[in-house]
Amino acid sequence: MTAPLTIAIGVELNGRPTRVRVAAATTLVDLLRDTLALTGSKVGCGVGDCGACTVLLDGAPVLACLVLAAEVAGRRITTIEDRDDDRLARLRAAFVAEGALQCGFCTPGMILAVRPLADDADAATIRAALVGNLCRCTGYAAIVRAVERAGRAAVKPAGRAAEPRANDPRPRRRPRKPSRG
Amino acid sequence: MADLPALRYSRPRRLAEALTALARPGACAYAGGTDLLVALADRRPWVRFVREVVDIKALDVARGITRVDGALRIGALVTADELMAHAGVRRDVPALAEAASLTAAPALRRRGTVGGNLVTPHPAGDVTTALVALGAVVEVADGRRVRVLPIAEVLTSQAAAWPRQRLILAVRVPHARRSAFEKLAARGAFGRAFVAVAVAVYRGRVRVALGGVGVRPCLAPATAVALWQGGDVAAALVADCQGTGPARVSAHRLRMAAVLATRAFARARA
Numbered sequence: 001m002t003a004p005l006t007i008a009i010g011v012e013l014n015g016r017p018t019r020v021r022v023a024a025a026t027t028l029v030d031l032l033r034d035t036l037a038l039t040g041s042k043v044g045c046g047v048g049d050c051g052a053c054t055v056l057l058d059g060a061p062v063l064a065c066l067v068l069a070a071e072v073a074g075r076r077i078t079t080i081e082d083r084d085d086d087r088l089a090r091l092r093a094a095f096v097a098e099g100a101l102q103c104g105f106c107t108p109g110m111i112l113a114v115r116p117l118a119d120d121a122d123a124a125t126i127r128a129a130l131v132g133n134l135c136r137c138t139g140y141a142a143i144v145r146a147v148e149r150a151g152r153a154a155v156k157p158a159g160r161a162a163e164p165r166a167n168d169p170r171p172r173r174r175p176r177k178p179s180r181g
Numbered sequence: 182m183a184d185l186p187a188l189r190y191s192r193p194r195r196l197a198e199a200l201t202a203l204a205r206p207g208a209c210a211y212a213g214g215t216d217l218l219v220a221l222a223d224r225r226p227w228v229r230f231v232r233e234v235v236d237i238k239a240l241d242v243a244r245g246i247t248r249v250d251g252a253l254r255i256g257a258l259v260t261a262d263e264l265m266a267h268a269g270v271r272r273d274v275p276a277l278a279e280a281a282s283l284t285a286a287p288a289l290r291r292r293g294t295v296g297g298n299l300v301t302p303h304p305a306g307d308v309t310t311a312l313v314a315l316g317a318v319v320e321v322a323d324g325r326r327v328r329v330l331p332i333a334e335v336l337t338s339q340a341a342a343w344p345r346q347r348l349i350l351a352v353r354v355p356h357a358r359r360s361a362f363e364k365l366a367a368r369g370a371f372g373r374a375f376v377a378v379a380v381a382v383y384r385g386r387v388r389v390a391l392g393g394v395g396v397r398p399c400l401a402p403a404t405a406v407a408l409w410q411g412g413d414v415a416a417a418l419v420a421d422c423q424g425t426g427p428a429r430v431s432a433h434r435l436r437m438a439a440v441l442a443t444r445a446f447a448r449a450r451a
Contacts, residue, residue: 003190003202004189005187005190007190023187025187025188025190048215048285048289051286061287062288062291063292065218066218066289067292068211068214068236070190070192071190071192113287131286131287131371132285132288
């Protein structure tokens with residue numbers, strides 16, 4: 001028996017069941033970007049040194065450049081494009097509100113890396129979660145503030161919106177492209 | 182990063198299937214992928230033979246951490262993340278928990294495995310350095326039987342020379358509650374050890390392992406005696422580092438090793 005060169009996999013991608021056929025030698029980040037057109041996850045170094053490709057695999061941050069697409073069959077993948085996740089939405093808004101990005105290349109990875117943290121995580125915990133994510137623009141202070149801000153926004157959402165609407169980058173809900181299913 | 186070469190992929194669920202798959206020409210065990218995928222993309226010599234990755238992550242026999250009389254059995258698939266969080270590892274072999282916690286960065290620790298750290302040809306794998314000091318033995322599936330090999334025997338065979346029908350299933354680590362790990366690297370996260378020292382203190386003796394001074398992590402018996410008897414640690418390190426690798430160990434590395442060894446010994450004994 002010979003092992004296959006391509007493999008059909010089904011995953012839950014940002015909450016939606018997705019089926020796709022991949023070459024066995026495809027990394028998860030290439031599957032996301034090249035096949036599924038989800039280009040939010042970036043490839044900085046491709047060798048696990050920069051964190052720009054961080055996505056969630058069953059809720060835990062992993063580097064999508066060092067995961068084979070073939071092995072994620074049956075698993076849950078969350079990328080920066082997930083529009084249904086409240087904490088991701090708060091994090092995106094808080095990064096804008098705090099000016100926690102300049103070029104933005106590292107931002108999706110940063111946000112996914114801190115997604116599993118509790119809303120009341122302190123600065124030390126946030127920094128520890130981000131040691132594997134490089135930003136060459138901002139110096140990290142604003143990034144940590146943004147994560148703290150996103151946490152506060154969850155704790156007291158009552159009354160007026162926690163973030164100014166003008167700064168809310170959440171895209172409007174659009175019909176999904178059927179080609180991705 | 183360059184693209185990966187063309188690869189076949191299989192994910193056996195049973196050990197016998199995995200061993201059959203690994204016997205195929207060009208087959209290579211695949212677990213965390215944190216070293217293998219980078220090496221494949223870089224076309225490094227030690228993975229030039231690889232045409233098929235055999236994903237062993239579905240093998241239950243290589244999972245989990247259990248107690249076996251006076252030791253912990255740590256599955257080859259256990260990740261650095263699991264090691265550093267495990268209460269039994271932290272209590273019974275703290276040097277191993279410390280080594281795991283100082284490895285790479287969170288997303289890599291979540292993937293990198295104990296078995297992978299043993300077979301990847303790195304001079305200073307943190308987990309491996311700790312395992313050497315802790316006197317770990319390695320469970321290896323070899324054909325139909327499971328053999329228990331000293332860790333040094335596993336470390337001396339390079340990945341490409343590792344017999345393909347063999348698979349590391351677990352390590353067994355005797356308890357050493359008085360043990361510690363110290364590492365010097367360029368920065369806190371990601372830093373591969375410039376030099377690392379693991380120390381385990383037992384009743385009446387000490388075992389010391391060094392990372393970064395040779396081809397693979399190794400024991401430092403003279404240093405152990407010097408620490409135990411209050412002797413000249415620096416001189417002992419010079420003796421221990423003779424012939425550990427192709428190049429002479431630099432004076433700076435030796436000096437730093439002495440600092441780390443003294444520090445680790447003090448913490449382990451406390």
